Each structure stands twice: as structure tokens, then as C-alpha cells.
Amino acid sequence: xxxxxxxxxELIPQKRQDMLKIKQKCSxxxxxxxxxxxxxxxxxxxxxxxxxxxxxxxxxGIRFQGKNIKECQACLPSDPTSCDPSDNFLPESMxxxxxxxNVPTKQQASNLSSELAYRGAHLPDYTIKIMRNLPQDxxxxxxxxxxxxxxxxxxxxxxxxxxxxxxxxxYWEYTLDDALQVIASLPKLTGLIYSNIxxxxxxxxxxxxxxDWSYNICSLLGMTTGDSINRHDLTEQQAKDFVNLMxxxxxxxxxxxxxxVSAHTTHLVGSALGDPFLSYSSGIMGLAGPLHGLAAQExxxxxxxxxxxxxxxxxxxxxxxYLWKLLNSKRVVPGYGHAVLRKADPRFTxxxxxxxxxxxxxxxxxxxxxxxxxxxxxxKVLIEHGKTKNPYPNVDSASGILFYHYGIKELLFLTxxxxxxxxxxxxxxxxxxxxxxxxxxxPKSLDMDSxxxxxxx
Ligand code: CMX
Numbered sequence: 270x271x272x273x274x275x276x277x278x279e280l281i282p283q284k285r286q287d288m289l290k291i292k293q294k295c296s297x298x299x300x301x302x303x304x305x306x307x308x309x310x311x312x313x314x315x316x317x318x319x320x321x322x323x324x325x326x327x328x329x330g331i332r333f334q335g336k337n338i339k340e341c342q343a344c345l346p347s348d349p350t351s352c353d354p355s356d357n358f359l360p361e362s363m364x365x366x367x368x369x370x371n372v373p374t375k376q377q378a379s380n381l382s383s384e385l386a387y388r389g390a391h392l393p394d395y396t397i398k399i400m401r402n403l404p405q406d407x408x409x410x411x412x413x414x415x416x417x418x419x420x421x422x423x424x425x426x427x428x429x430x431x432x433x434x435x436x437x438x439x440y441w442e443y444t445l446d447d448a449l450q451v452i453a454s455l456p457k458l459t460g461l462i463y464s465n466i467x468x469x470x471x472x473x474x475x476x477x478x479x480x481d482w483s484y485n486i487c488s489l490l491g492m493t494t495g496d497s498i499n500r501h502d503l504t505e506q507q508a509k510d511f512v513n514l515m516x517x518x519x520x521x522x523x524x525x526x527x528x529x530v531s532a533h534t535t536h537l538v539g540s541a542l543g544d545p546f547l548s549y550s551s552g553i554m555g556l557a558g559p560l561h562g563l564a565a566q567e568x569x570x571x572x573x574x575x576x577x578x579x580x581x582x583x584x585x586x587x588x589x590x591y592l593w594k595l596l597n598s599k600r601v602v603p604g605y606g607h608a609v610l611r612k613a614d615p616r617f618t619x620x621x622x623x624x625x626x627x628x629x630x631x632x633x634x635x636x637x638x639x640x641x642x643x644x645x646x647x648x649k650v651l652i653e654h655g656k657t658k659n660p661y662p663n664v665d666s667a668s669g670i671l672f673y674h675y676g677i678k679e680l681l682f683l684t685x686x687x688x689x690x691x692x693x694x695x696x697x698x699x700x701x702x703x704x705x706x707x708x709x710x711x712p713k714s715l716d717m718d719s720x721x722x723x724x725x726x
Pocket of ligand 1 (some may be wrong): 608660
């Protein structure tokens with residue numbers, strides 16, 4: 270077992286005291302004004318949630334416990350078995366940072382990685398049986414939500430709560446156990462879903478208890494050279510790069526503060542004391558929406574379609590014309606814009622840096638080339654079009670096409686990989702919700718008559 274629980278135990282008294290002080294002294298302090306516009310406009314700009322691990326700055330992008338992506342890349346431990354300095358940090362290191370607010374030592378990151386690998390080695394029999402019986406053409410995110418929800422049967426929190434023997438102060442310990450189990454189980458669930466889709470349920474790779482969480486995802490997708498069938502005949506270097514892409518992608522998609530659909534849903538369901546399996550299963554349903562997690566697949570389709578219509582040299586004028594036709598037909602440019610961000614998404618920049626560090630690998634990939642060209646051309650067109658508040662690329666404009674490059678061509682499946690990563694932020698928050706004893710979420714709503722009266726209509 271890792272020492273994460275022990276590290277949290279040390280932090281909890283002070284954090285609880287801080288929260289109590291805030292509650293006692295500042296509960297009446299105003300945070301902002303709620304307008305009718307926000308009430309009927311997706312609550313944009315309402316500051317009405319507490320979220321501990323990350324915060325999104327409209328200009329700078331995401332910060333994980335105050336650290337931006339570059340800072341995380343500089344300080345978070347990477348795979349201890351590799352001496353390649355270009356390796357991305359382990360998502361497990363990020364999980365430690367999110368949970369505790371502190372950068373883990375190499376040993377702490379490695380222990381947490383081992384704990385997850387151990388916990389993830391065996392899914393319950395009934396879950397495996399359910400997953401194997403799901404139709405091959407069932408939406409991969411539905412499969413994932415079903416798999417996670419089925420594991421509620423083994424929830425330690427739910428069992429203890431039902432027995433009536435659990436004091437409120439101890440909720441968090443059982444929630445933490447379940448939360449780690451959710452995260453640890455995702456590589457195997459992902460592998461089952463992918464093999465269900467592409468190989469009639471035949472396993473594509475092996476789960477290795479001595480390897481890290483991202484490596485196991487890659488292996489179970491059949492994308493490593495050692496432990497899997499290596500579906501696409503990747504070279505050693507390509508397979509290593511793919512694992513690093515997985516670590517990068519899953520390391521920076523862990524959280525995007527609390528108001529996005531998947532995080533907020535997990536928090537909302539958890540606030541009714543749903544266990545982590547049910548809470549995150551609900552979050553996964555939210556992530557499946559086309560304006561949220563599914564956007565990456567829209568971008569891949571868009572790039573492929575656009576490429577089929579452009580001349581081989583991809584002249585700027587043709588790209589501009591294509592975009593204008595799209596906008597004039599009242600469609601959006603996928604992969605551009607954001608509800609909060611007002612600059613290029615630093616997660617996009619991190620994915621682009623991955624490409625730039627491997628010029629040989631990507632030099633003949635027209636989709637990746639178009640993705641890069643678009644990032645220079647589309648913002649100008651969108652600014653001239655004048656509608657979107659953020660004309661710059663978001664992370665989805667790069668992520669899907671990179672997985673596609675290495676051979677993950679089943680587009681609906683891409684969001685499952687997103688779902689692996691996104692577990693870490695909302696699961697962290699659920700643990701802290703229980704540490705602080707936060708109540709059930711229950712905002713007040715207004716009906717049409719009240720709204721009209723308010724607006725003097
Ligand atoms: N292309 C064309 N028009 C766009 C646009 C885009 N990429 N992004 C926004 N707009 C338009 C909106 O449709 C809206 O038009 P109307 O006033 O006619 O309805 C107007 O610009 C203002 O929208 P906004 O306030 O800038 O954006 P929202 O907060 O409403 O929506 C988002 C944000 C992401 C849903 C939107 O930008 C979009 O649909 N982008 C394309 C899909 C996409 O890339 N999604 C990935 C999101 C990434 C994430 O969630 O992390």
C-alpha cells in the first residue's frame with residue numbers, strides 16, 4: 270500500500286480547521302452576483318462551487334494545485350524504471366499532487382503507482398461477465414459507465430454506510446479506498462471495452478502489476494511491443510512514444526476545475542453520498558456529450574474530411590475558404606473555442622510540443638500537418654467571423670488525431686481514454702468533500718412565473 274492515506278491523515282486536521290473558520294466567519298461574505306443571464310445561460314461565470322485541486326484562469330489555462338503544465342512537467346516524478354529525461358511525468362504523480370497539494374517524492378509516486386497496479390489487477394467477476402456480454406456496437410462510454418456502476422456492488426463506503434456503523438468523520442477513508450479502486454480499475458475496464466469493439470472480446474495485451482497505470486492502458490489496447498499483440502506493428506520507439514503520449518494526455522486531462530460537466534456531475538451525485546463508483550459512472554455519462562469529451566472525435570472526423578477536399582499542398586486560401594463555408598452554414602469549427610479560456614489552451618500547446626519533438630514520426634501525416642496549419646489560420650478566421658469569445662484551439666484539436674496517428678482509429682472510443690484521465694480530479698474532490706463533510710448540493714431554481722415577475726414582464 271502507498272502512504273497516501275497516511276499523508277492525508279496528517280493534512281486533515283489543519284484543513285478541517287481552515288474550512289470551519291471559513292464557515293463560521295465568512296458564510297455571509299458575497300462571492301459575486303447571479304444574473305438572469307447566467308440563470309438561463311448555463312450558469313456561466315457564476316462562482317458557486319468549491320473545488321480544491323485545480324483552478325482555471327481564462328488567460329493562463331489550468332493550474333494543478335497552483336502549478337501550470339510546464340511547472341508540473343518540471344517537478345512531477347516520471348517512470349522510475351526509465352532514465353529518459355524526456356519522459357512525461359506519471360499521472361500517478363499528478364494524483365498525489367491533487368490529493369495532497371504537495372509534489373510527491375519519487376518513492377511516493379512509485380508506491381502509489383504500485384498500489385494502483387495492485388488494486389487494478391482483478392476486476393470483480395460479475396463486472397467482467399457484464400462487460401463481456403455488452404453488444405460490440407454499444408457506445409464505448411455507455412460500456413464504461415455500466416462497468417463502473419456495476420462495481421458499486423463492491424463499494425466499501427456503500428457497505429459500511431448501509432451497516433450504519435460509519436461516523437461522518439470517517440466517511441473519507443472508505444471513500445478514498447473506493448476512489449483509488451475506481452482509478453485503478455480503469456485500465457482493465459478500458460481494455461475490456463476496446464477488445465469488445467475491435468477483437469470480439471479477445472484480449473489484446475496483458476496487465477502487468479509491475480508497470481504503471483498508463484503503460485497498462487497501452488498494453489491492454491494492444492499498443493506495446495512487450496506485453497501485447499502490438500496491433501499496428503509499432504517499432505520499439507513508436508511504442509515507447511505511445512506510452513509517453515498516454516502519460517502526457519492522461520496526466521494533463523485529470524481535471525479542469527469543478528464546473529465542467531463531468532466533474533460537476535461526479536460532485537453532484539457524490540453530494541447525495543453516492544459512492545465513488547456511482548458518482549464517477551455519472552460523470553462518465555456527462556463526459557460523453559459532444560460539446561464536452563466527445564469533441565476530440567469530432568475534430569478527427571473534421572480533419573480527415575477537410576483533408577480529402579484540399580489540394581496536396583494545403584494552401585492557406587483553400588483552408589480559409591473551407592472554414593468560411595463551414596461558418597456560413599452555421600456550423601462550428603470543432604476544436605476551437607472554450608466556455609472559460611480566452612487564450613490557446615496550454616494543454617493543446619503541450620500536445621503540439623509532443624509532435625514538434627518527433628518531426629520524423631509525423632512528417633508524412635497529413636492530418637497532423639493540417640492540425641498544425643489550422644492552429645495558425647483558424648483563429649484569424651474566427652476573429653473576423655466575430656462570434657466566438659475564444660478563437661483559439663482547445664485541447665481537443667490535437668489530442669484525438671495523435672491517438673489516430675498511432676492506430677486508435679475507433680473514434681467513439683477516444684473519449685474512454687479521456688474518461689480514464691478525468692477520474693483523478695473528481696475522485697480527489699469527492700474525498701475532500703467527505704473530509705470537509707460538505708452537504709448535499711441543492712441550488713434553488715426559479716419557474717417561468719417567478720422569472721417573468723423578476724423581469725417585470
Ligand atoms: N466555431 C464557430 N462558432 C463558435 C465556435 C467555434 N469553434 N465556438 C463558439 N462559437 C460561437 C457559438 O456557437 C456562439 O454562437 P451563437 O451566439 O450563435 O450561439 C458564439 O460563438 C459564442 O459562443 P462562446 O460564448 O464563445 O462559446 P460557448 O461558451 O457558448 O461554448 C464551446 C464553448 C466549447 C461549446 C464552443 O466554443 C464550441 O462549440 N466549440 C466547438 C466544439 C469544441 O471544440 N468543444 C470542445 C470543448 C473543450 C472542453 O470542453 O474542454
